[in-house]
Amino acid sequence: MIRTRGLTKDFAVGRNETVHAVRGITLDVEPGELVAVLGPNGGGKTTTLRMLTTLLAPTSGTAQVAGHDVVTHPERVRAAIGYVGQGSGAGTYQQVRDELVMQGRVHGMDRRAAGRRADELLEALDLAPQARRKVESLSGGQRRRLDVAIGLVQAPPLLFLDEPSTGLDPHNRANLWEHVLRMRADAAAAGRPMTIVLTTHYLDEADTMAERVVVVDHGQVIADDTADALKSDLAGDRVLLRAVSPGQVPALAALAERAHGTRSVSVDDAGTDVVTVRSADGARAVPELVRAADAAGLVLAGVQVVRPTLDDVFLALTGRSLRETAIDAGAPESSTESSTETTEKEVA
Amino acid sequence: MSHATTTITPPATAAPTTTAVAGPPATRFGRDTGLVLVRELRPVVRDPFSLVFGLVQPLFFLALFGPLLVGSLGGTDVLGGDVWLWFVPAILVMTTLFGTSGTGANLQIEITSGSHERMLVTPMSRSAMLVGRALKEVVPVAAQGLVVVLVMLPFGMRPNPVGVLLTLGQLAVLGVGVGAFSYALALAVRQQEWMFWAVQQTVLFPLMLLSGMLLPLETGPAWMRAVSYADPLRYVVDAARELFAGDLASATVWRGWLAAVLTAAAGLAVGVRAMRRSVG
Numbered sequence: 001m002i003r004t005r006g007l008t009k010d011f012a013v014g015r016n017e018t019v020h021a022v023r024g025i026t027l028d029v030e031p032g033e034l035v036a037v038l039g040p041n042g043g044g045k046t047t048t049l050r051m052l053t054t055l056l057a058p059t060s061g062t063a064q065v066a067g068h069d070v071v072t073h074p075e076r077v078r079a080a081i082g083y084v085g086q087g088s089g090a091g092t093y094q095q096v097r098d099e100l101v102m103q104g105r106v107h108g109m110d111r112r113a114a115g116r117r118a119d120e121l122l123e124a125l126d127l128a129p130q131a132r133r134k135v136e137s138l139s140g141g142q143r144r145r146l147d148v149a150i151g152l153v154q155a156p157p158l159l160f161l162d163e164p165s166t167g168l169d170p171h172n173r174a175n176l177w178e179h180v181l182r183m184r185a186d187a188a189a190a191g192r193p194m195t196i197v198l199t200t201h202y203l204d205e206a207d208t209m210a211e212r213v214v215v216v217d218h219g220q221v222i223a224d225d226t227a228d229a230l231k232s233d234l235a236g237d238r239v240l241l242r243a244v245s246p247g248q249v250p251a252l253a254a255l256a257e258r259a260h261g262t263r264s265v266s267v268d269d270a271g272t273d274v275v276t277v278r279s280a281d282g283a284r285a286v287p288e289l290v291r292a293a294d295a296a297g298l299v300l301a302g303v304q305v306v307r308p309t310l311d312d313v314f315l316a317l318t319g320r321s322l323r324e325t326a327i328d329a330g331a332p333e334s335s336t337e338s339s340t341e342t343t344e345k346e347v348a
Numbered sequence: 349m350s351h352a353t354t355t356i357t358p359p360a361t362a363a364p365t366t367t368a369v370a371g372p373p374a375t376r377f378g379r380d381t382g383l384v385l386v387r388e389l390r391p392v393v394r395d396p397f398s399l400v401f402g403l404v405q406p407l408f409f410l411a412l413f414g415p416l417l418v419g420s421l422g423g424t425d426v427l428g429g430d431v432w433l434w435f436v437p438a439i440l441v442m443t444t445l446f447g448t449s450g451t452g453a454n455l456q457i458e459i460t461s462g463s464h465e466r467m468l469v470t471p472m473s474r475s476a477m478l479v480g481r482a483l484k485e486v487v488p489v490a491a492q493g494l495v496v497v498l499v500m501l502p503f504g505m506r507p508n509p510v511g512v513l514l515t516l517g518q519l520a521v522l523g524v525g526v527g528a529f530s531y532a533l534a535l536a537v538r539q540q541e542w543m544f545w546a547v548q549q550t551v552l553f554p555l556m557l558l559s560g561m562l563l564p565l566e567t568g569p570a571w572m573r574a575v576s577y578a579d580p581l582r583y584v585v586d587a588a589r590e591l592f593a594g595d596l597a598s599a600t601v602w603r604g605w606l607a608a609v610l611t612a613a614a615g616l617a618v619g620v621r622a623m624r625r626s627v628g
Binding site for chain 1: 458
């Protein structure tokens with residue numbers, strides 16, 4: 001469904017400076033996949049998406065999207081894909097249903113077919129009562145659902161979602177995803193699997209929604225796998241062993257070093273009674289650690305297994321926390337990325 | 349919620365969609381221009397009151413500048429016999445100019461909000477995105493012009509009716525051109541939005557004053573008269589005055605048509621180019 005080879009994008013900033021926003025991304029997405037592109041703001045994920053959706057011409061490299069080359073046949077790519085951008089796709093002063101009909105007409109449907117499809121989508125995305133409302137009067141959640149409806153008008157085999165839930169509260173995020181996933185399931189049931197590619201800087205969104213996570217940083221793919229595989233391969237579980245007294249900590253740490261699957265052992269500071277063990281499989285390591293501690297005459301006051309998050313993955317990969325670069329910076333950051341990317345002049 | 353019960357049947361038209369889209373470019377262009385035109389007109393038709401705001405400025409000129417004109421030049425023959433037949437046609441051109449030169453702001457809103465971007469990721473013809481928008485200007489120009497004329501009838505203005513219609517036609521053509529330039533400007537400065545109004549105002553006022561719209565150029569210095577020949581509006585203003593007076597096919601009127609058509613052609617050419625280049 002998507003096939004890129006060495007996709008690159010440079011922007012000229014000022015006179016002599018060039019920003020290498022995307023540095024050679026090679027990616028294959030099969031039909032029906034749900035892929036999240038995760039990374040810090042400014043990491044290149046939106047630029048990549050803009051190249052795949054024909055909004056930006058690549059500096060070098062190739063990309064085939066839905067079977068067509070983005071450079072030589074952009075109009076075919078555009079006809080085949082659905083796109084939900086970071087902004088609001090529907091015209092502020094337009095009525096909800098009109099925008100859906102318009103989108104259908106643009107995709108070649110006649111008036112009647114476009115009208116029918118608009119009504120289906122209004123129903124499916126719980127927007128029927130808003131059909132005659134002006135877009136500017138919609139709530140944030142309704143507006144986003146309308147954007148998704150617009151993206152789905154021609155029942156595209158491939159849907160791009162660029163930070164779909166940024167700015168939505170948790171309830172509306174969940175609601176949006178419920179709709180997106182149901183539309184995908186319906187398409188699959190109708191024998192027309194829908195591929196979804198989304199960018200996000202919400203770790204939990206990538207974690208729970210995507211079947212595959214592509215981590216992009218500094219314009220490159222630094223990891224690409226299922227969330228679970230990334231977590232166990234790159235971060236591993238954390239097993240926290242609490243000793244009955246700080247005095248037993250060194251012995252406990254030494255014992256944990258030797259345990260099966262242990263990657264690293266750390267003791268936070270001198271006075272603590274907790275030993276932190278990074279392990280490939282925490283659930284398996286615990287019984288062994290407990291038995292070993294018993295045999296060595298050490299008494300454990302408690303054991304806790306902490307499953308890693310995608311943030312731990314990012315930390316393991318880059319030494320930086322994604323949470324710090326993205327979430328703490330908050331909502332304004334998300335718009336910063338798009339605006340910096342659009343204000344930078346393209347390198348001809 | 350109706351989630352569980354709703355099933356989505358894929359649209360029967362979805363499969364042939366791509367083939368329809370790949371039709372001949374000319375068909376695609378015509379169709380898309382129509383779609384854009386209708387989409388742009390919808391908010392105007394649904395909320396015609398919005399057109400009234402475009403009339404505020406010209407009506408102030410009529411009410412507060414017109415009497416000054418009558419007072420200072422009314423007795424002389426600089427303005428011909430009837431001051432209103434001299435001034436009202438010019439006010440129509442002003443209305444056209446003010447309205448259509450600012451229309452790029454509408455595109456700017458769509459660029460900022462993301463709805464322009466959404467259109468760019470469809471197979472819609474890029475040229476149609478511009479031409480459809482520019483053609484829409486015909487409607488506010490004609491509607492506003494008609495209102496100004498109707499407002500002036502009770503004050504004793506008696507223009508040639510055919511001349512009024514021909515003037516509105518000429519202004520519609522001019523409006524398409526100025527509107528297209530305005531959209532081109534919005535696209536050109538899309539990364540520094542404030543530039544739009546700065547440039548618009550900088551260009552607007554010289555064009556307006558050099559057209560002889562408010563005061564006769566005959567009383568101005570020679571250099572000003574010389575420069576005014578480069579202002580396409582000058583020809584349209586002169587033509588409108590003759591049309592209102594009942595001279596329907598004079599050389600001046602034809603020059604007006606030529607200026608309007610050339611403005612429209614140049615505007616559309618520049619605008620289409622800007623639209624095509626607006627994506628990387």
